[in-house]
Amino acid sequence: MSSQEISEAESLRHEQDAHGTEVAEHPFADPGLPPHKPRKQDIDERAARRSERAVALLFTVSMLATIGFIASFVIFPVDKIIYVWPLGHVSATNLSLGLTLGIALFCIGAGAVHWGRTLMSDEEMVDERHAVAATPEVKAKVMADFADGARESAIGRRPLIRNTMFGALAMVPLSGVVLLRELGPLPEDKLRKTLWSKGKQLINMNTNEPLRPEDVAVGSLTFAKPEGLEEHAEDFNNQIAKAALMIVRIQPDDIKDRRQLEWSHDGIVAFSKICTHVGCPISLYEQQTHHVLCPCHQSTFDLSDGARVIFGPAGHPLPQLRIGVNDKGYLEALGDFDVPVGPAFWERG
Incomplete structure (x- = not known):
């Protein structure tokens, strides 16, 4: 070579x-960027206005759907069942709430997408990567780009879109506010009062008969309900959960609390059966010590000393019901409990 x-x-x-x-x-x-092709809305203002009206219509439908959501929540009862093909029998409340909320959210999203695809600037731009810490020049450029974007979005020149969008976004959260109402009925003063009142007889839970003092033996534990509360009543469970009463007969000399003695009758004391910890029913009684035990978390109360807490997580004594004997010889309430029954929500009011 x-x-x-x-x-x-x-x-x-x-x-x-x-x-x-x-x-x-x-x-x-x-390969670089392909040549920019203007859209019809970029060169035809009539087409742009049609797109503007379409976006505004979607936002308006969203507002109407939100109003429909609230109206459905108010109008339809919880137990209302309707037939809808092909779903079959469904809850009117669930169907109407899901449908209206879905339309409200969909129309906001569809309106935003249509706005971006037809009216906002779609020209692609190349911006080289830079350091994480922005320089003053970059910050100024970002603000300038933001101003350009706001101008190119036409949000200032198209108040119809702007106002309907703000209206739709402002009304959608109302759906969540309305749903808070479904967390439960407003308690008002229902938790502070029970069915017990002056003159109501104590009815034995086992025999469903009024109680006489001689029916309560020393050392025994008897459960009672207010006169007029029947087990077949629609709200029985709600009422007995607050009014359940336990009755114990203690020798008057063994009662340590003076007010407890004044609120009793011949050693017969009446206390709420509902534990002041989390509201469990109390049913375990030890007659020698006069202690009652909550089976849920072992809170222990001394019924000979104002039902004060001697052990466990409960923070308050059991509420006492003042009792007496009517002219027919039956035990009766002389009022309601001195404090609300159950967990001590009321002390934080």
Whole structure:
């Protein structure tokens, strides 16, 4: 091989090495951005206004759907069942709430998408990566870009879109506010009062008969309910959960609390059966110590000393019911409990 041939071979090898290095560093060529093609809305104001009205219509439908959501919540009873093909028998409340809320959210999203695709600027721009910490120049550029975006979005020139969008976004959260109402009925003063009142007889829970003092033996534990509360009543469970009463007869000399003695009759004391910890029913009585035990968390109360807490997580004594005997010889209430029954929500009021 001649020296010229050797020189040409080396030159070709160097070119191949250089080309290979370039390909390794940049295996895919940058195709660049395609030429920008204006949309119909960019060159035809009538088309732009049609898109504007379409977006406003979607936002308006969202507002109407939110109003429909609230109206459905108010109009349809919880137990209302309707037949809808092909779903079959469904809850009118669930169907109407889901349908109206879905339409409200969908129309906001569809309106925003249609706005962005037809009226906002769609020209692609290349911005090289930069350091995480922005320089003052970059910050100024960002603010300028933001101002350009606001101007190009036409939000200032198209108040119909702006106002209906703000209206839709402002009304959708009302759906969540209305749902808070479903957390439960407003308690008002229901938790502070029970069915017990002056003159109501104590009815034995087992025999469903009025109690006489001689029916309560020393050391026994008897459960009672207010006169007029029947087990077949629609709200029986709600009422007995507050009015359940336990009656114990203690020797008057063994009662330590003076007020408890005044509120009793011949050693017969009446206390709420509902534990002041989390509201469990108390049913375990130890007659020698006069202690009652809550089976849920072992809170223990001394019925000979104002039902004060002697053990466990309960924070308050059991409420006492003042009792007496009517002219027929039956035990009766002389009022309601001195404090609300159950967990001590009322002390944080």
